[in-house]
Every structure is written in C-alpha cells, then in structure tokens.
Amino acid sequence: MLEIKDLHAAIGDREILKGISLSVATGEVHAIMGPNGSGKSTLAQVLAGHPGYEVTRGSATYDGEDLLALPPEERAQKGLFLAFQYPVEIPGVTNAYFLRAAFNEIRKSRGQDEIDPMDFRDLVEERLRLVDMDPDMLSRAVNAGFSGGEKKRNEILQMAVLGPRLAILDETDSGLDIDALRVVAHGVNSLRRPDNATIVVTHYQRLLNYIVPDQVHVLAAGRIVRSGGKDLALELEAKGYDWLVDAAPASAPAGVAGAGV
Amino acid sequence: MTVQSYVDAYSAFTRDHGRNPAWLLPVRRAAIERFRERGFPTTHDEDWHFTSVAPIAGAEFAPMAGGGDVDLADLDALSFGQTGWTQLVFVNGRYTPELSSAGTLPRGVEVRSLAAALRDDVPLVRERLGSLAALGHDAFVALNTALFVDGAFVHIPANAIVEYPIHLLFVTDAGAASGVSHPRNLIVTGRNAQATIVESYAAVGDPVYFTNPVTEVAVAENAHITHLRMQRESERAFHVGTTQAHQARHSRYTSFSFATGGALSRMNIYTALAEPGAEVTLNGLYMADGSQHLDHQTRIEHIAPNCTSHEVYKGVLDGAAHAVFNGKVYVHPEAQKTDGKQTNNNLLLSPDAHVDTKPQLEIFADDVKCTHGATVGQLDEVALFYLRSRGLALEEAKTLLTYAFAADVVQRIDDLTVRAGLEALARERFVGPMPASVG
Ligand SMILES: Nc1ncnc2c1ncn2[C@@H]1O[C@H](COP(=O)(O)OP(=O)(O)O)[C@@H](O)[C@H]1O
Numbered sequence: 234m235l236e237i238k239d240l241h242a243a244i245g246d247r248e249i250l251k252g253i254s255l256s257v258a259t260g261e262v263h264a265i266m267g268p269n270g271s272g273k274s275t276l277a278q279v280l281a282g283h284p285g286y287e288v289t290r291g292s293a294t295y296d297g298e299d300l301l302a303l304p305p306e307e308r309a310q311k312g313l314f315l316a317f318q319y320p321v322e323i324p325g326v327t328n329a330y331f332l333r334a335a336f337n338e339i340r341k342s343r344g345q346d347e348i349d350p351m352d353f354r355d356l357v358e359e360r361l362r363l364v365d366m367d368p369d370m371l372s373r374a375v376n377a378g379f380s381g382g383e384k385k386r387n388e389i390l391q392m393a394v395l396g397p398r399l400a401i402l403d404e405t406d407s408g409l410d411i412d413a414l415r416v417v418a419h420g421v422n423s424l425r426r427p428d429n430a431t432i433v434v435t436h437y438q439r440l441l442n443y444i445v446p447d448q449v450h451v452l453a454a455g456r457i458v459r460s461g462g463k464d465l466a467l468e469l470e471a472k473g474y475d476w477l478v479d480a481a482p483a484s485a486p487a488g489v490a491g492a493g494v
Numbered sequence: 495m496t497v498q499s500y501v502d503a504y505s506a507f508t509r510d511h512g513r514n515p516a517w518l519l520p521v522r523r524a525a526i527e528r529f530r531e532r533g534f535p536t537t538h539d540e541d542w543h544f545t546s547v548a549p550i551a552g553a554e555f556a557p558m559a560g561g562g563d564v565d566l567a568d569l570d571a572l573s574f575g576q577t578g579w580t581q582l583v584f585v586n587g588r589y590t591p592e593l594s595s596a597g598t599l600p601r602g603v604e605v606r607s608l609a610a611a612l613r614d615d616v617p618l619v620r621e622r623l624g625s626l627a628a629l630g631h632d633a634f635v636a637l638n639t640a641l642f643v644d645g646a647f648v649h650i651p652a653n654a655i656v657e658y659p660i661h662l663l664f665v666t667d668a669g670a671a672s673g674v675s676h677p678r679n680l681i682v683t684g685r686n687a688q689a690t691i692v693e694s695y696a697a698v699g700d701p702v703y704f705t706n707p708v709t710e711v712a713v714a715e716n717a718h719i720t721h722l723r724m725q726r727e728s729e730r731a732f733h734v735g736t737t738q739a740h741q742a743r744h745s746r747y748t749s750f751s752f753a754t755g756g757a758l759s760r761m762n763i764y765t766a767l768a769e770p771g772a773e774v775t776l777n778g779l780y781m782a783d784g785s786q787h788l789d790h791q792t793r794i795e796h797i798a799p800n801c802t803s804h805e806v807y808k809g810v811l812d813g814a815a816h817a818v819f820n821g822k823v824y825v826h827p828e829a830q831k832t833d834g835k836q837t838n839n840n841l842l843l844s845p846d847a848h849v850d851t852k853p854q855l856e857i858f859a860d861d862v863k864c865t866h867g868a869t870v871g872q873l874d875e876v877a878l879f880y881l882r883s884r885g886l887a888l889e890e891a892k893t894l895l896t897y898a899f900a901a902d903v904v905q906r907i908d909d910l911t912v913r914a915g916l917e918a919l920a921r922e923r924f925v926g927p928m929p930a931s932v933g
C-alpha cells in the first residue's frame with residue numbers, strides 16, 4: 234500500500250530525513266518510535282504533503298501512485314489521514330461544518346453526491362460515541378480552546394468520520410491519561426479493517442499495549458536504525474534509545490548520532 | 495468639481511427649495527460659507543492623511559434630480575427579505591413611497607421622509623437637526639448641510655420598543671450617473687426607547703456617482719439604539735458618510751459598519767458619551783479588492799465619567815485594495831472610570847493589498863482603563879495545511895479561513911435576520927455562496 238524508498242527531506246538547507254525506506258501493506262499496523270527530534274513528525278508531515286518540507290531525494294508511492302506528486306488535499310481524498318501531533322485551532326469554523334465539508338470533499342472526489350445532512354448527523358453521533366466525546370463539541374470552533382486531550386480525541390473523531398485507508402497517528406497518545414489512551418486505542422482498533430493500514434508514531438511503548446503493531450521501526454537522526462517485531466518496543470522500554478542511537482550506522486555524519494539525545 | 499461649482503449649485507438650490515422652513519436657511523448659508531472658506535480637505539489634513547479626495551474634488555457631479563428606474567425586484571437583493579420591517583426607500587436621493595413599505599410600529603413611532611417633515615415644520619426636527627456636536631467642522635458635513643434635499647426622519651418616543659428593524663435604503667441607479675446626493679437622516683429617541691435601524695447605501699448597476707450622507711442620532715437616557723450602516727455602493731462610486739451620535743445617561747448605542755463598495759469611500763462614525771453610564775459598541779467589517787480605497791474613521795468622545803466603549807473592526811483586503819482605519823478615542827479630564835477597548839484586525843489576501851491602521855488614544859483623565867491593538871496579517875499557513883490535509887482544496891480552505899475571520903465580528907450582531915444577511919454578504923464578497931452555519 235505504502236512504499237517509501239530512500240526518502241530525504243529538508244527544511245531550507247537543513248536536511249531532516251536522511252534516507253528512509255519503509256513498506257506498509259494493507260491490514261498492517263506499523264509503529265515508528267524514536268527520541269525527540271529524530272524526524273518522526275517530519276516523516277508524517279511529508280507523507281501528508283506539508284508544503285514547507287522539500288523532498289530532496291527518494292520516493293513514496295501509495296497504491297502504486299507517486300504520492301509526493303499529489304497536493305495534500307488529493308492525498309486526503311485518496312484515503313490518507315494524518316492525526317496531527319499539534320492539532321490546529323480554527324476559530325470561526327465549527328467542528329460540525331468542518332467534518333461535513335471534509336467528508337463531502339472526499340465524496341465529491343470519488344464522484345459521489347454530498348451526504349444527506351441527517352444521515353451525516355447519525356454517522357457523526359455514532360462516531361462520537363466511539364471516541365466518547367460530548368456532542369456539544371460539534372458546535373464549538375475546531376480545536377479552539379480545546380484541552381490537549383480534547384484535541385487528540387478530536388483528531389480521532391475526524392479519522393473515524395472520514396474512514397481513511399492509511400492513517401498516520403503522530404503522538405496521539407502524548408498528553409493523554411490512561412483512560413483517554415484506552416478510548417483512543419479502542420477507537421483506532423475498531424476502525425481496523427483488512428484493507429486499511431495504520432502507522433502509529435509514538436515516543437512511548439505504552440500505547441503499543443493497546444494498539445499492537447506488526448512491525449516497530451526506530452528512527453534516529455533522520456534514519457531508521459532498527460526494525461523489528463512488537464518485542465522491539467518492549468526492549469526500547471527497558472533499555473531506552475541510547476543503545477540504538479549510539480549504534481547508528483557509522484556512515485552518519487559526525488554529530489548526527491547524538492542529535493536527538 | 496470645484497468648490498465654486500458647489501457654491502453655484504447652492505445658489506440654484508436655495509432658489510428651488512424656498513419651501514424649506516425659514517430657520518433652516520441661515521444654517522445652510524453658514525454651512526456653504528464654511529465650505530467655501532475651507533474647501534475640500536487634503537492629505538495635509540491630519541484626518542485625511544491616508545485618503546486623498548482629489549478624485550471627488552476634481553470630478554463634475556451634478557445634483558441628482560430624483561426619479562430613476564428602480565423597481566421592487568431590484569430591491570430584493572438590497573433588502574433582508576423580511577415582512578414586518580418598515581422600509582423607507584430613497585431613489586437617487588429622493589424618498590420613493592411606491593417602493594417603501596410600512597411595517598408594524600408601536601404607537602407614536604415616526605419613520606418618514608425628512609423633506610416631508612421639513613415641509614410640515616415638525617418641531618423636533620427644528621430642535622435637533624444640525625444640533626449634534628462639531629458638524630460644521632468637516633467640509634463634507636458642511637456640504638451636506640448646505641445642499642441636502644431628503645433623507646429619513648425617525649422618532650422613537652419614550653418607552654417605545656420597536657421589535658423589527660427599520661431599514662433606510664438609499665439606491666442610486668444609472669439614471670443618476672455623474673450625480674451627487676447628500677442624504678440627511680435624523681434619528682431622535684425618547685427615554686427607554688429601543689430600536690434597530692439599518693441604513694443602506696447601494697446601487698443598481700455600476701454607475702459613477704457621489705453619495706455624501708450625514709446621519710445624526712440622539713440616544714436618550716436609558717435608550718438602546720442599534721445602528722447598522724451598510725455601504726454597498728457601486729464599485730465605481732464615491733461615498734463620504736458621517737454618522738454622529740450623542741448619548742445621554744445610561745444609553746446604549748450599538749453601531750456596526752459593513753462596507754464593501756465604492757471606488758473611494760470614507761465612513762466617519764462618531765459618538766459622544768456625554769453623560770455618565772453611557773455605553774457604546776462600534777464594530778465593523780470592511781472588505782475590498784481591485785483598486786478600491788476604503789477608509790473608516792471612528793471617534794469616541796468620553797466626555798462623562800463611568801462610560802464604556804468597545805470597538806472591533808475587521809478588514810479583508812484582496813487585489814490592490816487599500817484600507818484605512820483610524821480609531822480615535824478622546825477621554826476628557828472629567829471622564830474618570832472610563833473603560834475603553836479597541837481592536838482592529840486586518841487580513842491581506844494579496845501582496846498588493848495594503849492597510850494603514852492607526853489607533854489614536856488621547857487620554858486626559860488619570861483613572862481610566864483603555865486598551866487598543868491592531869494587527870495586519872495573512873492567512874495562517876498551518877491552518878491552511880490542516881484543512882487541506884482533510885481534503886479541502888486550497889481555494890476552498892482559503893475561502894473558509896477568510897470567512898471565519900470575517901464572521902467573528904458579524905456574529906456579534908444581535909438581530910438574527912440582520913446577522914444572517916451580513917454573513918451571506920460576507921461569504922459572497924470573496925467566495926461565492928457557501929452553505930450556512932459555518933460558524
Ligand atoms: N519547521 C521547522 N524548521 C526548522 N527545523 C525543523 C522544523 N520542523 C522540524 N525541525 C527540526 O527537525 C528535526 C526533527 O523534528 P521532528 O520531525 O518534529 O521530530 P520528532 O517528531 O521526531 O520529535 C528537529 O531537529 C527539529 O528541530
């Protein structure tokens with residue numbers, strides 16, 4: 234489904250991703266872990282099409298199509314969804330309007346009619362229950378004045394309503410207490426289907442107790458320094474990141490290995 | 495048109511309008527004298543620093559003769575589609591009863607043509623017209639006083655509560671191209687009166703003309719007047735309008751200026767908080783593109799102690815539009831315990847659009863709370879990306895954020911019909927129709 238090869242990305246003249254290769258098949262859950270500043274969010278944002286990052290080398294294909302050639306909205310319309318690490322506040326636009334506009338844009342791109350507002354209401358109400366959110370938040374402006382936890386849940390609500398094929402969750406767990414974490418994990422798990430896939434970006438192992446990954450990748454200084462099964466997460470939990478970061482390939486330029494520590 | 499040609503127009507006008515009550519003639523004469531002495535303001539004039547009126551001063555505008563080819567269907571797009579409203583329609587400067595409609599009004603409320611009220615020499619008009627502060631100092635106000643023909647006279651007597659808005663609609667059509675009108679409105683209230691008045695300036699087609707209105711509003715003790723001013727002139731028109739309110743004890747004046755039209759326009763919104771406990775809200779939204787020049791000057795005079803003023807103006811500018819916002823707040827030495835807050839936020843959609851924003855606080859009392867702030871910015875890139883990452887195309891995302899920026903101030907309007915009407919106009923100004931209930 235997603236095939237990333239030797240991906241390099243930069244902001245200005247600063248290279249942040251330094252050759253990432255990753256292959257995600259339908260039905261799979263991949264976890265990307267790594268210390269702060271290792272490039273996890275950059276990878277997520279580049280995949281979603283953030284115009285501020287320049288891809289300097291490599292490729293990413295999505296269902297065989299050149300993902301990097303598409304504007305962000307077309308990626309979304311084709312089923313890619315990024316739950317932001319820092320969800321954005323949009324004063325003046327209600328959640329209800331935003332959800333419906335996004336839902337209908339995706340339908341339109343597939344040649345479908347706009348959804349009947351009553352049917353949409355029903356869908357949203359059902360999905361609100363899935364993430365245990367108060368229907369009142371529909372009439373509030375998108376993320377404006379939301380607590381950290383409310384923002385994260387709101388991302389999962391959007392995901393639940395839009396029903397993506399490939400979801401990337403960027404530190405959706407950070408800042409959540411254990412109950413909220415369970416709710417979010419439950420939401421993600423109930424949306425899993427054989428024909429979709431999830432990339433879970435996280436700093437901590439604990440989320441992976443609830444969303445069990447098929448593969449775990451460790452990112453350090455813009456490179457994947459280790460990949461393994463779900464046990465790798467436990468090993469990281471026990472040993473920390475240093476042993477992997479220190480063992481980063483010798484070809485890494487001086488100074489890079491320690492960048493995120 | 496030179497100053498002299500307005501003076502000539504005045505001579506012709508006073509010959510034709512001999513029916514005016516005798517008391518008005520010296521008022522008019524003093525006004526034209528003042529205008530003749532001072533002429534049009536220039537950009538050396540502090541109040542006109544960012545706006546040159548040379549295109550108005552240098553053009554030939556003939557006094558509009560009334561008449562015109564406006565019918566009820568034309569008014570659909572210019573009114574709020576509500577029954578129950580009283581709507582006074584003026585075409586090319588003259589009251590047009592065939593197009594006007596009387597709504598439900600409490601006993602004693604008068605909404606009528608000012609020309610007719612002058613013919614009847616209504617005492618209240620004699621007492622109040624031209625009485626509000628400083629009207630003689632401004633060239634355009636002087637010109638209006640000398641040359642006005644018609645406008646609205648609204649009287650809300652003591653304790654009257656008018657449920658539906660009163661709409662004063664001034665329409666100019668192609669028949670009045672190259673013409674000038676000087677609409678004059680007088681709004682007088684009694685104690686505890688409440689009403690919403692919408693004053694609109696609009697065109698059928700896109701003729702070139704000049705509208706120079708003046709509106710005086712006397713807000714009596716404990717009265718609450720909501721006053722929406724809509725400047726939707728033809729994009730080739732010129733408009734210089736002045737509203738002067740005067741507020742008595744514990745009165746509330748809630749003003750909203752919505753301005754999207756005109757090639758060159760200037761809106762002066764002034765109020766005097768003359769007695770303790772008065773409260774004013776001056777809000778506004780301006781949107782311009784192309785080569786439009788759109789200037790607001792507001793002036794809040796805190797004369798008495800314990801008065802409150804709140805002001806939020808927002809602007810959205812595209813193309814090579816130029817907006818000016820000058821918000822003056824004067825706090826007189828006696829006006830202790832003044833509470834004043836002013837904000838002006840501008841959104842620039844194009845690199846060629848620009849805005850001059852100038853908050854101007856002059857405070858002569860020591861126990862006051864006054865704040866002001868102004869911003870000029872572009873659409874938030876992060877928010878744009880967020881919307882796009884959910885499937886909204888770039889243009890749609892821009893539209894939505896622009897609308898959200900503007901809607902914030904429109905949503906402060908209490909009357910739901912007026913609010914919905916302005917929301918729709920704000921959407922259409924840049925984006926074409928969009929579904930309701932965005933915000
Ligand atoms: N907009 C930006 N401008 C400059 N540097 C950036 C920007 N975004 C990220 N970086 C840098 O890129 C590196 C990776 O950041 P990020 O992808 O956010 O890491 P992570 O999500 O793994 O914590 C960090 O060193 C960060 O400072």
Ligand SMILES: [Mg+2]
Nearest residue numbers: 273274318404
């Ligand atoms: Mg991150």
